[in-house]
Amino acid sequence: MGYIINGEDKEADADGYLVEADFSNEAAEAIAAAEGVALSDEHWTIINYFRDKYREDGHTPSFRNFMKDMAELMPGVDSKGMYDLFPKDGPAKQAVRIAGLTKPFGKAGY
Numbered sequence: 001m002g003y004i005i006n007g008e009d010k011e012a013d014a015d016g017y018l019v020e021a022d023f024s025n026e027a028a029e030a031i032a033a034a035e036g037v038a039l040s041d042e043h044w045t046i047i048n049y050f051r052d053k054y055r056e057d058g059h060t061p062s063f064r065n066f067m068k069d070m071a072e073l074m075p076g077v078d079s080k081g082m083y084d085l086f087p088k089d090g091p092a093k094q095a096v097r098i099a100g101l102t103k104p105f106g107k108a109g110y
Contacts, residue, residue: 005030017096017103023051027100035088037098042085045074047099060104063092 001012005027011019016035018027028047032039039047049069050060061069067079086094096104 003027003030003034013103015097015103018100019102021054021102022100023055024100028098031098031100035094035098037086037088037094039098040085042074042077043095043098046070046082046085046091046095049073050096050099050101054099054101060092060096060101063090066092 001014001016003010003012003018005022005024010022010027013019016031018031028044029039032043037043049066053059053061060066067082070077070082082091082095085091086098088094089097092104
């Protein structure tokens with residue numbers, strides 16, 4: 001499995017996560033299109049959040065920490081709202097995948 005991003009075939013694992021992170025907007029757009037997600041400003045806020053955390057920490061945060069941070073970045077958006085934005089696997093998985101990041105690790109796969 002993989003994605004065509006800027007004319008290049010990018011390798012992905014069996015779960016659809018890129019094997020090597022790609023921080024380009026084209027990567028997010030290609031992966032979102034493959035997953036049937038039309039990206040809105042809210043999606044981009046979350047994608048950029050995960051990308052920033054990945055750059056800072058070398059991995060993405062747990063869902064709990066993510067929701068704590070989102071309370072500040074996107075007041076009024078609760079976990080149901082996050083699952084509405086990323087209905088396939090929720091934000092802790094689908095948003096990370098669409099952000100062009102590698103597979104999250106740790107408890108329960110992230």
